[in-house]
Amino acid sequence: MTSNTASAELSDTIGGELPYLRRYARALTGSQRTGDNYAAATLEAILQEPSIFERDIAPRTALFRAFHKIWSTAGAPTADTVDPVTRMESRALDHMSGLTNNTREALLLSTIEGFDFDEVGQIMGSDAEEARSLVDIAISEMEKSMTGKVMIIEDEAIIAMDIHSIVSELGHKITGIARTRTAAVELGAKDRPDLILADIQLADNSSGVDAVNDLLQQFGEIPVIFITAFPERLLTGERPEPAFLIAKPYSEEQVRSAVSQAMFFSSTESLKSEA
The missing domain is CATH 3.40.50.2300 (Response regulator)
Incomplete structure (x- = not known):
C-alpha cells in the first residue's frame, strides 16, 4: 500500500468525526479559535506520524486519544488570553484553576460526546473507574460554581x-x-x-x-x-x-x-x- 493510499484511507476513516472533534475542542478550551487550532494540530500530527492514530481501538476513540495527547502535551491550554475576541474572563480562568485536574475533559467526553467510561479511560490514558470518578467530581464542582x-x-x-x-x-x-x-x-x-x-x-x-x-x-x-x-x-x-x-x-x-x-x-x- 502506498503512502498516498494509506493517507486517503486514514482521511476517510476520521473525516466524519472531525465536526465532533471540533465541537469538543471548542467546549474544552472555551474558544472556537483555540479549539480549532488544536484540532488542526492533531490532524497534522496524525498525517506526519500515523502511529499516533492507534488502529487497535475504535477510530473515533483513536482520534480523540490523539487529540488528548497533543492538547495535554501543550499544557492543556484554554482560550488565548491575548486575543480580545476569544479570551475568557479572568474569573473563568480562576475557576478553571480551582477544578480537579482532568475532570472537565472527562465530563465532556462522557456527557457531550457520548463515550462510555471505558472509552474515556482509553482516551485519557486511565481506566473506567477513574473516568467515572472524574465525571462525578466535575459535575459536583461545576454545578456549585x-x-x-x-x-x-x-x-x-x-x-x-x-x-x-x-x-x-x-x-x-x-x-x-x-x-x-x-x-x-x-x-x-x-x-x-x-x-x-x-x-x-x-x-x-x-x-x-x-x-x-x-x-x-x-x-x-x-x-x-x-x-x-x-x-x-x-x-x-x-x-x-x-x-x-x-x-x-x-x-x-x-x-x-x-x-x-x-x-x-x-x-x-x-x-x-x-x-
Whole structure:
C-alpha cells in the first residue's frame, strides 16, 4: 500500500468525526479559535506520524486519544488570553484553576460526546473507574460554581418543561420560555438572560439561530446551548459554531453538563459565584 493510499484511507476513516472533534475542542478550551487550532494540530500530527492514530481501538476513540495527547502535551491550554475576541474572563480562568485536574475533559467526553467510561479511560490514558470518578467530581464542582438566569427557546411544550425542570434543579432562574423568534426577542428585552438554551426550528417556522443572533446583537456575548434534532445544520465548519450543541433526544446528564459548563465560562457580570 502506498503512502498516498494509506493517507486517503486514514482521511476517510476520521473525516466524519472531525465536526465532533471540533465541537469538543471548542467546549474544552472555551474558544472556537483555540479549539480549532488544536484540532488542526492533531490532524497534522496524525498525517506526519500515523502511529499516533492507534488502529487497535475504535477510530473515533483513536482520534480523540490523539487529540488528548497533543492538547495535554501543550499544557492543556484554554482560550488565548491575548486575543480580545476569544479570551475568557479572568474569573473563568480562576475557576478553571480551582477544578480537579482532568475532570472537565472527562465530563465532556462522557456527557457531550457520548463515550462510555471505558472509552474515556482509553482516551485519557486511565481506566473506567477513574473516568467515572472524574465525571462525578466535575459535575459536583461545576454545578456549585455559578448560578444565573436562563432563557429557553423551544416550541415543544413537553420538551420545554423538561428543560425547565432540569435547569431549575441546578439552582438557576428561568426567565421564560419562548416558542418563536419574536417571542424570544421580547422576552430578552424584559429580562436579560445569562444563558440561552435554544432549539433551531420554532413553532412559526422561524429560526432559533436567528432568534439567538437577534439577542446577541442586543446584549453582546451570552453563552448559548443549542438543543436540536438537526445538529448537522450547525456543525458546518463555518464560523461561528456553538461550543455546546446537544442532539435530540438528549439526556438529563447532557443538559446538566452543558449548562454548568456554559455558566462556568460565562463572562456575564450578573452571574452569582458560589466559589
